[in-house]
Amino acid sequence: xxxxxxxxxxxxxxxxxxxxxxxxxxxxxxxxxxxxxxxxxxxxxxxxxxxxxxxxxxxxxxxxxxxxxxxxxxxxxxxxxxxxxxxxxxxxxxxxxxxxxxxxxxxxxxxxxxxxxxxxxxxxxxxxxxxxxxxxxxxxxxxxxx
Amino acid sequence: xxxxxxxxxxxxxxxxxxxxxxxxxxxxxxxxxxxxxxxxxxxxxxxxxxxxxxxxxxxxxxxxxxxxxxxxxxxxxxxxxxxxxxxxxxxxxxxxxxxxxxxxxxxxxxxxxxxxxxxxxxxxxxxxxxxxxxxxx
Numbered sequence: 391x392x393x394x395x396x397x398x399x400x401x402x403x404x405x406x407x408x409x410x411x412x413x414x415x416x417x418x419x420x421x422x423x424x425x426x427x428x429x430x431x432x433x434x435x436x437x438x439x440x441x442x443x444x445x446x447x448x449x450x451x452x453x454x455x456x457x458x459x460x461x462x463x464x465x466x467x468x469x470x471x472x473x474x475x476x477x478x479x480x481x482x483x484x485x486x487x488x489x490x491x492x493x494x495x496x497x498x499x500x501x502x503x504x505x506x507x508x509x510x511x512x513x514x515x516x517x518x519x520x521x522x523x524x525x526x527x528x529x530x531x532x533x534x535x536x
Numbered sequence: 537x538x539x540x541x542x543x544x545x546x547x548x549x550x551x552x553x554x555x556x557x558x559x560x561x562x563x564x565x566x567x568x569x570x571x572x573x574x575x576x577x578x579x580x581x582x583x584x585x586x587x588x589x590x591x592x593x594x595x596x597x598x599x600x601x602x603x604x605x606x607x608x609x610x611x612x613x614x615x616x617x618x619x620x621x622x623x624x625x626x627x628x629x630x631x632x633x634x635x636x637x638x639x640x641x642x643x644x645x646x647x648x649x650x651x652x653x654x655x656x657x658x659x660x661x662x663x664x665x666x667x668x669x670x671x672x673x
Contacts, residue, residue: 451589459597466601468537495563511567515560522556526549533545536537 393465396477400461400485407453407492414446445499452492452518460484460525467532484524491517537604540616544600544623551592551630558585583637583645591652592630599626599659606666615662622658625651 393401421442464481494514501508537545558581565571565578572578603619613619633648635641 455594459594498567509567512564515563518563519556519560522552526553530546530549533542533549534537535539535542 391465394477396481396485397461397465400457400464403485403489404454404457404461407449407457411446411449411454414442414449418442418446441499441502445496448492448495452488457488460488463529467529468534468536470531478528480524480528484521484528487517487524488521491515491521538613540620540623541600541604544596544603547623547627548593548597548600551588551596555585555588555593559589581638584634587630587634587637587648591626591633595652595656596623596626596630599623602659602663606663607668607670609665609668613662614665618658618662622655622662624655625658626655629653629655 464477491514494508494510494517498508498511498514561571561574561578562582562585565574575581599619599622603613603616629648629651631648632644632651636643636645636648
């Protein structure tokens with residue numbers, strides 16, 4: 391079964407987040423270790439490293455894992471009425487909301503560590519939850535005996 | 537998609553909505569302190585967010601799809617009762633572990649995690665013989 395465009399976009403974006411998360415993990419480990427060596431200081435200009443940890447966790451769990459799941463589920467779950475391509479406006483809305491929400495979260499959480507005030511966590515939360523609801527509403531009727 | 541997979545995937549989607557809804561409230565409450573006071577202290581439900589999403593959604597979805605997709609043995613899914621029992625234990629375990637974490641009831645949390653571990657073992661025993669090369673592959 392050919393992979394629809396929306397699934398390809400979800401999965402490729404998930405791979406990008408995986409790479410970002412791994413880099414963030416290295417930075418987190420290095421920045422949190424006072425003796426990590428030149429250029430890595432627990433009290434460096436990036437401020438409190440602890441602020442970055444939730445962002446790192448959600449880059450992995452939402453950006454990589456959940457997005458990968460969404461992309462593959464949209465591709466593989468039974469399609470109603472033989473529709474060839476499940477890539478409707480609702481799924482593109484889901485993609486946009488999920489990624490906008492996640493990027494806003496990372497910016498809002500990393501911002502204070504960089505001396506910036508972003509303050510958009512409630513909007514980030516709403517966008518990500520809307521994305522989840524859209525996905526569930528789309529995929530629910532496709533979860534059926536076949 | 538077999539009936540058990542339908543049930544497991546739908547339950548996983550319900551866990552996704554619950555866990556992510558709670559997560560959204562937790563995230564928003566970091567800049568809206570009044571939200572944090574809901575339910576006597578929203579952050580006490582952080583464990584519910586973790587349990588429902590990591591186990592209720594991700595693990596259950598994976599197991600539900602695996603039950604559907606893994607190669608069958610002689611056209612059958614042998615000892616499917618193990619997968620059914622695993623699904624029941626997994627969901628009971630999530631409820632117990634999440635509740636135990638939220639209300640600091642260690643016995644419930646322990647019972648819940650034990651149920652989840654038993655569910656994983658049952659499913660692994662069911663699925664092991666199905667992880668094999670397909671003829672001609």
